Amino acid sequence: MLVDDDWLKEFLIQEDFKALPSVISVRNLNLWFGSTHVLKSINLEIKRNRITAIIGPSGCGKTTLIRTFNRMCDLDNARVEGEILFDGYNIIGDDVDVVELRRRIGMVFQKPNPFPKSIFENVAYGPLIHGVRSKSKLYRIVQESLERAALWDEVKDRLKDNALSLSGGQQQRLCIARALAVNPEVLLMDEPCSALDPVSTAKIEDLMLDLKESLTIVIVTHNMQQAARVSDYTAFLYMGELVEFGPTSIIFERPREEKTKAYITGRFG
Amino acid sequence: MISKYSKQKLYFWVMRVVAAIPLIFLGWIVGTIIFYAIPALKPSLLGAPTPGSYDSYGIGPAILGSIYVMVFTIIFSLPIGVLAAIYLVEYAKDNLFTKIIRMAINTLASLPSIIYGVFGFVFFLIILRFPKSAVVAALTLSLLTLPVIISASQEALLSVPKSYREAALAVGATKWQTIRDHVLPNAISGIMTGGILGLSRAGGETAPILFVYAVGLSGFVFSPLAPSMALPFTIYNLTLQSTGLEYTLPIAFAACLILLALITSLNILAIYIRNKARRRLEAVRSS
């Protein structure tokens, strides 16, 4: 054997990484809450139609990082420096249209947070505020979004019911449908399964694998098995620094950094 | 050990008795008013006052006047109060400017009510040359009810979970769309509580309207731009200013009962709505 099998695999993955276009490029990103330096010089590439997982112990800044991608960090009074390139623009700065940005980069939160309204109104809200007025078009968007979120069959007869009457897992898929309804290019998922049971979690993971055909997903998770199962690339964040970033298989099988190895083998965190 | 706990029992009983004192006063005041007011309640009470005779003396204009004042006060102060609360909760940054606004609201809440009476007279009647009227009474009372409405609305807005705001913003809603579509609808019962409390405050105050609205004796006045009687002022007028207490006292008792019934039922409504909203919110939080 001239070429080591593992080496070839790794080489091919690296070439693939280079060839794929980046949707979001993070360049030297720093973030402070008051005087606390929370994110330190982060560099990261989010690849199109791939799932990127961000892992790390609690308090490492992974949720903070993902909230900079759609400027949700504005709500937390954070001070941000550096660049996040999306569609050729640096989205850090006052001249960015955050409303348009958030339409194009959707988000799903840790705890399912449907509005206390009907299932239909939940999904229709995004299109409605973006100017879709025709009833039939709204209905079509709601149906398509619920289908993409694998929830249509469960709720199609009860669209007028209050969203809070759904189970936790269904609520989270409803939130995914709500995000999909404005047709985002990127979907940010902030520990979307942490409040869910294993069956619901499995459904959401399947859903993510389906969705990556049509969009790019970034998921924050504290569950390493989940990262290993669904993601293509993994970033390991520790105390505000990006320790290691690469193809998931490499991060989990042959991490370069000692800290990464310690974390994924469960020695801390 | 036994003595320690029997001592505790004694202390707790003493506390229980002390805690009953406010209730005793409440019962005494309300009970006395009901007891003496009931015999004085007759249909003529709702008519106009008859100068010189107290047999069929009515306080109808005073009731109408109070309702006018309450309604106009709420028309003036509810919109401004709610908007100010939205600004403070959703928009205001943590700086000196915001601090000044909060301080001003606190100040308005704590000034003695007679100061408003004097200010209302000078500002609205002398400087702006408005006529002595229900509208000016309402403008003056708005300054008192504004802090009540602002603080109740602030509490209501703050109690809307952050996750609703995040969810709306994340699908590309603007800040105002988020507030309009998701924050306000969920804060509405708290805001209503504030409105009702403001209404009852406006109906019960006397000192602020002493010089800008109330007169001792008038017929039914339907114009909001003319002076008239008001229920609280009539009570004052029929007792301290009265020359024949034995005739006016029964009418004053009846006026007290009517005022008390009006104000207390509004307050009970406000407490009921607020408690219901709090329970509902706790249910949402825990789910």
Next chain:
Amino acid sequence: MGNVSQTGNNRRVSGLLNPSRSRRSWVEFLIEKALLAAGLFAVIFVVLIFAYIIYEAVPFFLQVNPLEFFLNIVWRPDSPTNPQYGLLPSLWGSFFITVMALAIAVPVGVVTAMYISQVARKLERSILKPLIEILAGIPSVVYGFFALVVLASVLSTLFGEAVVTRLNALNGAIILAVMALPTIISISEDSLTAVPKEYKEAALALGSSEWETLRNITLPAAKPGVLTAILLGFGRAIGETMAVLMATGNSPLLAFNPLQSILAMTALIARDFGEVAIGSTWYHSIFAVALVLLIITLLVNWVATSVVSKKIGWRIRR
């Protein structure tokens, strides 16, 4: 992008930059400014209130020596030959009844708050709390009416010969105490309830009885809140107008006997302002009294809220 219809895709032309150009951000901007204007309303009127009270009080101090105002013990502005404008009788009257009122209301109020927050069973609490809120909602003119008609007669019977005037300082103080009770109770109760449960549990685990825990742990921990409650009760009592006007007889005498009539500052303003000729020295003197009242309430409130903010800081650290 699958078969999903492209909602809002036309917006993408506008790009991500320069939101200031879009109509949407203009609307947002205008809404924010409108809300800010509503917030400024309070500021504007506070400034106006102060400005006009001061503006109308200044002529008085130009006509009458401020020393006479603050030191003279006679208030006789309606005398045609020798009008005298002494603040002391009404200042004393206000303080006298307020302090007496607090002497009654503070012990009762704090003990009631302790009972509600620490001892009462759930049922008792659910009865007590709304009733106290109703007590707080009773209009002051009703309290004044009750003091004038009922309480004064009861006190006359009780003290008999000792009563100098039927309407007197004690009568006013008792009714003020009842009126200040809800304020004192609700704020004290809030701060007692806010004492961390762990403190109490620690004390109970060491073998203290509930009473000892309440007296030695909970009450001291809630002290700043209780202090605030007392100060706000003071502010409420000294600013009260109608009840005082109707209950105390309104004689501008420097009286130290609680069973004698006094004139409080608020009552002075309410009584005199209605009958005074606009622009006269008497008219301006009323604004001078109003200014003193304004400054006192402001000071009390300022001290009370600075104690509150300390308390809130403590709550956040918890």
